[in-house]
Amino acid sequence: MASLIPCPHCGLRPKEEFSIRGDASPVRPAPTASDESWHRYVHIRDNPKGRIVEHWHHALGCRRWLVVERDNLSHEVFGVTDAADWAKRKEA
Amino acid sequence: MSFMPRHILEERIGDFGRPVHADHLTVLRRPAIASVLAGGPVEALSGMAEVSLRPVGPGQWLAVSQSLPGSLLAESLAAALAGLGAHVVDQSDGFVLMHIAGPNVRRILAKCIAVDLHGDVFAIGQAAAMMCCHVAANVARVGADAFEIAVPRSYADDVFEEIVEMGREFSLTSAFDDA
Ligand SMILES: [Zn+2]
Numbered sequence: 001m002a003s004l005i006p007c008p009h010c011g012l013r014p015k016e017e018f019s020i021r022g023d024a025s026p027v028r029p030a031p032t033a034s035d036e037s038w039h040r041y042v043h044i045r046d047n048p049k050g051r052i053v054e055h056w057h058h059a060l061g062c063r064r065w066l067v068v069e070r071d072n073l074s075h076e077v078f079g080v081t082d083a084a085d086w087a088k089r090k091e092a
Numbered sequence: 093m094s095f096m097p098r099h100i101l102e103e104r105i106g107d108f109g110r111p112v113h114a115d116h117l118t119v120l121r122r123p124a125i126a127s128v129l130a131g132g133p134v135e136a137l138s139g140m141a142e143v144s145l146r147p148v149g150p151g152q153w154l155a156v157s158q159s160l161p162g163s164l165l166a167e168s169l170a171a172a173l174a175g176l177g178a179h180v181v182d183q184s185d186g187f188v189l190m191h192i193a194g195p196n197v198r199r200i201l202a203k204c205i206a207v208d209l210h211g212d213v214f215a216i217g218q219a220a221a222m223m224c225c226h227v228a229a230n231v232a233r234v235g236a237d238a239f240e241i242a243v244p245r246s247y248a249d250d251v252f253e254e255i256v257e258m259g260r261e262f263s264l265t266s267a268f269d270d271a
Contacts, residue, residue: 009149010220014206017223060223062149082150 006080009062021055024067024086049073055083097122099268100188100248110267115194115259117266119252123189124157124165125242130178137172146219146232146242154219154230154242155180156189188248191269192255193238196262201239203258205231209239225254 003015023045029037049072056068065083070076081089101119128134130151137145137155143165146154157165162184170180192200198209204225208214219232227250230242243251256266 010222011207014223016206016226058149060228061221062152063221064149 003075005056005066005068005077007058007061007064007066008080008082009064010058013058013061017058017060018056018066019059021057021065024053024055024083051078056080097185100245101252101268104249104252105266105268111265112267113194113263113265115196115200115262115264116192117252117255117259117264118191118193118269119266120158120189120191120269122162123184123187124155124160124162125183125187125189126155126162126166126169127181127183128153128155128169128173128178129180130173130176132176134173134176134178136176137169140168140172143169144219144232144234146230148221148230154183154187156232156240156242186245187242188245188252190241190243190248190252190255191234191238192241192264193235194262194264195237196259197237197239200255200259200262200264201231204254207231209233211236225251227251 004012005015005018006012026041029041051069052072053067053069056066058064058066067081067083067086069078099119099121105119134145134153137143142157142159144156146156148154155165155169160168162182166180166182173180201209205222207220207222214233216233216235219230221228221230223229224231224241224243227243227247229251232240234240256264
């Protein structure tokens with residue numbers, strides 16, 4: 001269990017305790033947005049190399065959704081935020 | 093006629109005068125366990141005698157009592173939190189509580205728990221939700237070399253078997269608390 005994620009609620013935990021939802025950067029379009037932008041939001045994903053943001057669920061710990069900012073090449077973790085705080089920060 | 097519940101680990105643990113070694117696993121037969129959900133801190137519960145409050149995540153706790161009956165625990169928690177918008181659910185039949193203690197307890201648990209349980213970082217009285225034998229468990233340190241592990245009932249058989257296996261090199265023994 002080598003890949004460790006510092007959960008803001010639980011501390012340093014192995015990746016096995018989490019389930020990963022994927023890219024946290026797409027922004028949900030307005031309900032009335034065009035089919036094109038909904039298609040883009042639901043189905044189209046970039047495949048970046050390097051620093052990424054992802055939604056991680058701490059399924060076997062605090063059961064909170066987290067936003068993990070990490071490098072998918074080096075596995076370096078830059079920051080982990082509770083998804084609720086992340087959303088608030090984005091709004092502000 | 094009184095209703096006598098049968099423990100899920102009944103078949104696993106025989107009571108044929110089993111020995112008790114230094115490293116020993118005790119299965120608590122009838123602990124009272126309740127889950128508490130609250131929006132804010134629950135100071136109202138800190139003074140409750142015979143109840144240990146174990147954090148699960150923000151606004152979530154597992155309350156454990158070894159002296160109160162399950163329904164009474166949930167009732168008294170709900171009464172203590174009345175008006176605070178908290179939710180209390182009796183989980184006594186949903187969880188199995190195991191107590192493991194001994195000089196090699198950390199070496200046994202290190203095989204199935206990835207969290208640092210060293211005495212300097214995981215203090216007596218501290219508890220957290222963590223993976224134990226691939227199952228979502230709540231682990232509490234209850235003594236110098238003693239831990240309590242609460243796991244969902246349907247996973248208890250598997251977790252028990254795995255911990256016993258992990259403890260074989262230290263001759264870990266196991267029994268019910270009333271054996
Ligand atoms: Zn967590």
